[in-house]
Amino acid sequence: MATTGSTGPAFLQAPEPITEFAETHDYEVVVVGAGAAGVSAVHSAVAAGAKTACVQALPTVQTAGNMAASIDLTKTDEAAVQACVSFINFKSDYRSDRDLVNVWAHNSQEALAWWEETAAKGGVESKPHDAVLNYNGYDIYLHANTYFHVEGNHNAAATVIAEEVAKEGGEFFYSMPCVQLQTADGAVTGVICEDENGDHHLFNASKGVILATGDYSSNEEMIEYYAPDCKGFRLSTDFRDGSGMCAGMWAGAIMTPHTHTKMIHGEPAAVRLEMPFLFVDQQGNRFMDETCCRMGYLNNFSRKAIAQNGFTDSTAAKFFSLVPANWEDYYEDWKAAAPYDISQYNGNNKVNPEKWIQAETLEELAEAMNAYAAESKWGFTDIDANTLKATVDRYNQICASGRDEDFGKSTKYLVPIEGGPYYAIPRGSNGLPAILGGLVVNGDYQCLNGDFEPIQGLFAVGNASGQFFGGVDYPMDIEGLSIGRAITTGYVTGKTVANL
Ligand SMILES: Cc1cc2nc3c(=O)[nH]c(=O)nc-3n(C[C@H](O)[C@H](O)[C@H](O)COP(=O)(O)OP(=O)(O)OC[C@H]3O[C@@H](n4cnc5c(N)ncnc54)[C@H](O)[C@@H]3O)c2cc1C
CATH class of the missing domain: 3.90.700.10 (Succinate dehydrogenase/fumarate reductase flavoprotein, catalytic domain)
Structure with missing residues (x-):
């Protein structure tokens, strides 16, 4: 791993700020990353009336996976919901933040129903999987969308959903990776992207920036630093390079204490x-x-x-x-x-x-x-x-x-x-599909700085956010929890930022 003396790994060193822009774009909400969490965030921000852009590193929408979990609140009472939150904490070596898990627990039904319905509108049907989990004597009714049977799996659903969200008014900018965040007086005010010609674009975000850039499970330097147990396992994707989280840290956000939860599956x-x-x-x-x-x-x-x-x-x-x-x-x-x-x-x-x-x-x-x-x-x-x-x-x-x-x-x-x-x-298993560690956020999924104060204008959702999980390994007991939380946290936070 390349380091710079006593100051830590190279990826933590903030580059010189970019100040010249080929174009400037003005939005209220800018979502970074068009995966499970990002597409959901764009939808809910647009639905709440905000002028919203999504900047995506790749030429297409990109996510991965098959199952996404929610709680069926029509059958699960509040005590059972709280037992489920406790169960996730238990399975996370008691390192998960209840506030963050509660956001999934109380909103996943609505978020995943929207996802299922919108994907079906685009021709990608889920085969639902229902299960009952019993913990502390409470029955928790789970409902998952599954796309094992569809070519492209969850990504097929995300792709048609993004098309629907674009029709709603979400503006997608593809092949437009975020390379830095724009800051002013400790607040984040926009996103700086680099286009295919190497030119820089500034996307101003008057209400906030939502990092939905996934984890860093295709970045070996970050793995070695934050999740060294994963060394030597096969990288399952090449599009989760951690660049969004690094941009967040250069702007003052802090990373969840490591080691991070590893998902070794396959x-x-x-x-x-x-x-x-x-x-x-x-x-x-x-x-x-x-x-x-x-x-x-x-x-x-x-x-x-x-x-x-x-x-x-x-x-x-x-x-x-x-x-x-x-x-x-x-x-x-x-x-x-x-x-x-x-x-x-x-x-x-x-x-x-x-x-x-x-x-x-x-x-x-x-x-x-x-x-x-x-x-x-x-x-x-x-x-x-x-x-x-x-x-x-x-x-x-x-x-x-x-x-x-x-x-x-x-x-x-x-x-x-x-x-x-x-x-x-x-x-x-010898594959590494995901790492569940990310930026430290509060109950609104707003990033915190080194003094544990919220950074104005900066939010992180899905695997770019941390402290939902926390154990050594990802628990499989609620199948699809990782995508379920990504969709739900994007869905909730898009609305939160749009309403600021
Ligand atoms: C093969 C496989 C199977 C899996 N199966 C399941 C499953 O069945 N159930 C489950 O719960 N989990 C599963 N997972 C894990 C699941 O894929 C992730 O947990 C989930 O997709 C995370 O969603 P996300 O929105 O946080 O990130 P992602 O869906 O990874 O989206 C992040 C997006 O951000 C973009 N991006 C990254 N950096 C930048 C940047 N700097 N600028 C702009 N855009 C950027 C990326 O291109 C990507 O499109 C699986 C993973 C793999 C690899």
């Missing part, structure tokens, strides 16, 4: 059986207490393998779960006892054993696992059939004794791998 639904059977590494050895079997947390066990391989190949994070043929016999009981840990679903999509690696003997299974790894271009898999057999024999002995002397796994999960057919499921 196992396809068909193979993501989240049940604590036997896990083996790429040499066929058991390596962990499998009780932690959820996709989002497994990176904590495989980071060591990535480090041992010099951070050069993210497939070092991969491993296999060996599953007995009668796995379904255990599902309901285990799920009832550990509802947040056990799962065979991703949204409406269920695991598909036909996609698993299958063999009649352990020797054949080792061969099939190696073949799968080679085909999938995993770098380090070399499973010797005798090693695999010894691992399974040892595990079965542990199961028979009822006490796990190797990793202390709960007795109820000690199920032997015996008889045939044998199943191996490829597991271990």
Whole structure:
């Protein structure tokens, strides 16, 4: 990472202010970034009557993902809403700010209904996914928009929504990245963008600037500084370079204390059986207490393998779960006892054993696992059939004794791998779709300065804002929470700034 002596990483050093402009544009609200949060912010600012521009780095709208979560307030009472806020805080290692989560909890139904309806108007239909979460004895009714089935997924919805928002009066400027913010006396008064010719444009914002630029999960220097646990994982996107957050910090905004919450995902639904059977590494050895079997947390066990391989190949994070043929016999009981840990679903999509690696003997299974790894271009898999057999024999002995002397796994999960057919499921995510850390904001999503005072004229929404999450890993228990909060915080803040 390039640094400048004792003053920290280079990306924190504010550049010389740009003062010459090819063009000046006057607006009340300027939204930076046309992703999930940005498009929503433009809509609600326009709907509230503000003259609104959106400056977007790329030639098109761009976001990613499939599911977006909301609370169904027609069925969930206020006590249950607050239990949901507490649940998110619990799942965030108690580092999330209730005020920020409450904005999602109370407004997500309206925001996501608008999103769903507007996308459908443009021909992109959601397949809703409803779920009930119980926490502290309260039932929380969740509703998610899903776009797994649509080519382009959530981005397809965002694209047609932006077309509708442009018809409403939102003005989109594409290929117009924000490179700095314009400031005066500590307030933010506009956005400075650079066009494709290298000329600068000043977008004055008389009411406020909303940063909706996403996170920095494609900027390796920022990752190394703010979320070093992510080092070596595959970057899933190239359009989240953190430039919007840097512009905010050069204007006085502060970043949420790190380390930031990492979202390490990417196992396809068909193979993501989240049940604590036997896990083996790429040499066929058991390596962990499998009780932690959820996709989002497994990176904590495989980071060591990535480090041992010099951070050069993210497939070092991969491993296999060996599953007995009668796995379904255990599902309901285990799920009832550990509802947040056990799962065979991703949204409406269920695991598909036909996609698993299958063999009649352990020797054949080792061969099939190696073949799968080679085909999938995993770098380090070399499973010797005798090693695999010894691992399974040892595990079965542990199961028979009822006490796990190797990793202390709960007795109820000690199920032997015996008889045939044998199943191996490829597991271990190696991709980094998002990082949930961002600028510190107050309950109005207004950025704070180093004295924790609001910066006049500057707001941050979606992943550009921090302190909604805060744990080491992104919780998957409310599927689609990240996009749900992006859409909702954009939707609410667009209105807030327009009404200033
Ligand atoms: C493959 C994949 C699958 C995912 N699946 C899910 C899922 O199912 N559910 C879920 O909740 N989350 C999911 N996520 C995470 C989700 O994509 C993000 O959390 C969410 O999109 C964040 O929304 P946002 O509006 O904050 O940022 P984004 O949607 O990333 O939008 C930011 C926008 O800002 C623009 N921009 C950046 N810098 C500048 C600049 N300087 N000037 C102008 N414009 C700029 C970018 O081009 C981009 O269009 C997934 C991520 C990936 C990669």
